Amino acid sequence: MIRSSARVLLLALVAPAALALPGVPVQAQDIAPVGAPIDTALRQGTLQPEAVLRSSALTFPSILEAFEREAAARGDQLGADGAFDLMLKGEVYDRVTGFYNGGFVKGEARQGLRPFGADVFASYRVSDGTFPVYENINFTNALGEIKIGAMFSLLRDRRIDQRRFAIEDTRLAAGQASIDVLLVQLNVQQEALKAYWRWVAAGEEIRVFEELLEIAEARQVGLRRGVQEGARAAIALTENEQNLLRRRTLLEEARRNFTTAANSLSFFLRDSSGQMVIPRREQLPTLAQLGTLPATEELVAAERNEILEKRPELRTLRIATERAANRIELRRNDLQPSLDGKVEISRDFGQIGAGGPSFDSTDTVVGLTFSVPLQRREARGRLARAEAELRELELRERRIADQIEVEIDNILATLNAANRLTSLASDEVKQANTMVQAERNRFRLGAGDFFLVNLREEAAADARIRAIRAQLSGRIAATSYNAATINLPALGLE
Structure with a gap:
């Protein structure tokens, strides 16, 4: 075809x-x-x-082969764009037997964004029954919980990451x-x-x-x-x-x-x-x-x-x-420390559930995660190779x-x-x-x-x-x- x-x-x-x-x-x-x-x-x-x-x-045949190679490259391009496809996720949890009978249903939509390598998400979760204290987080009010949030990069992966590259x-x-x-x-x-x-x-x-x-x-x-x-x-x-x-x-x-x-x-x-x-x-x-x-x-x-x-x-x-220059930018990105931020806002609706009044509030959560490799030899080696390839071209x-x-x-x-x-x-x-x-x-x-x-x-x-x-x-x-x-x-x- x-x-x-x-x-x-x-x-x-x-x-x-x-x-x-x-x-x-x-x-x-x-x-x-x-x-x-x-x-x-x-x-x-x-x-x-x-x-x-x-x-x-x-x-x-050689010309037709070249067209097929171009079609394959366009397929790779479409596949790379899929890294930012909207993702839907569903989860069902239920205790079938035992002292506790709690369970919940959860749905989440997640969308990747190019600026700051961010991911934004929104979820809805509704629970029923009772949970042990170590699963207390699973409680929601009668009409469930809505949560929205975002995760983003502040140093490494801020300008470029593997997906955008x-x-x-x-x-x-x-x-x-x-x-x-x-x-x-x-x-x-x-x-x-x-x-x-x-x-x-x-x-x-x-x-x-x-x-x-x-x-x-x-x-x-x-x-x-x-x-x-x-x-x-x-x-x-x-x-x-x-x-x-x-x-x-x-x-x-x-x-x-x-x-x-x-x-x-x-x-x-x-x-x-x-x-x-x-x-x-x-x-x-x-x-x-x-x-x-x-x-x-x-x-x-x-x-x-x-x-x-x-x-x-x-x-x-x-x-x-140009591809080699982009690869150098990606390798330089690998040398930077990782500093990721996260913001979440959640709210329960409806009659207060078995979890008690502590769940009947608007919760805002902010977090930072930091990590850095001390020697970074792998990243430096890949950067040196990318720079040599650019000079060769x-x-x-x-x-x-x-x-x-x-x-x-x-x-x-x-x-x-x-x-x-x-x-x-x-x-x-x-x-x-x-x-x-x-x-x-x-x-x-x-x-x-x-x-x-x-x-x-x-x-x-x-x-x-x-x-x-x-x-x-x-x-x-x-x-x-x-x-x-x-x-x-x-x-x-x-």
Whole structure:
């Protein structure tokens, strides 16, 4: 039941974001509810990145696990609040046999209060019969006794005690669990997009090697005809057969890489029931359909301080620091002596009972209780530990903040290089294709060399592969930057 609720809640959060990605237009009809529409988007037509993000956000087990951990933390918070629940207590006492026949019925309501760690209470008690002198306190008048009172702390437990600490600590822990959900979502969506781009790149590489093989196979037909007619030497046919084997090997390696990439993507690509879906090659988009890489200048607009403020790792560490400070306050509280006060007012009503006229009055009682441990080694040891844990968290926060800054700088450097490499690779592809066409023309005219034709074709294919991999590097860098800067819409979250 909780899992279903988590999915519905997550859908409500994800849907308004429209799952926008740079260069990928997303329309309202692309936002599918949980169930059949999601399954349809995964199995029919071109697989777009927003469909992958929607699938992983709604169905990936790690995200659902994080929601369950948050629900558990909220349960702990509710349980801690129960320390101040109103308590009702009833008591019945009766002497069944013996010389005395006294008995009473008592009901009490007790409520804890946060100020001064106080407890307030009110009780009603009515007795009947006679009691021995050592149970004289059990007598009441005919209509019973009403008592109200309070107990409170004046030194230890005045500002904080275990109950109030637990309430605040579980509240902060629930906040950490909520941030942990975001952290898990960011990591999952980032890895899902990376798997998608690797799958797309592997599919593009297959296309390159298939074209390269088709050219060699078509040439083999022409060479065979030329050898049969005596226009070509038989060694040319053998040379091309060797070339065919090499290109078939490259294609098989590309197919293996594509199968591996598809399997990796299926880990994040799941239907509404959570079953993995392996994408088919027919679902591959072209790089032209996916748009261009974002320019580095577009990404560096965000202020670094704003990024650090939003990073979930630092947010959860700040909450952990607050929890540690509260724990130190609790341990310092343990060092103080205990001085507790108590006030009670009681009054009997009705006809004077068997206890006599001494019970027919309004009684006010005030009391103090004092205690102090002389050595307090246990409390001092726990305080020292709490202070050391706080210092550790402060140092960890500084280290992670520096680490995030270095990570962002490296991502931007990678993306900037990927943009330049993509541009250079595109130019190289154009030049390589020009050289291939020129060499083929020379070969047809009898002025070229078969070895040079193959060399030019494979150089052009290598240039295309480098362009694909430069694009892949840029896509992964952009994905990592969006995760590092908490760009929720770009990751299919809002």
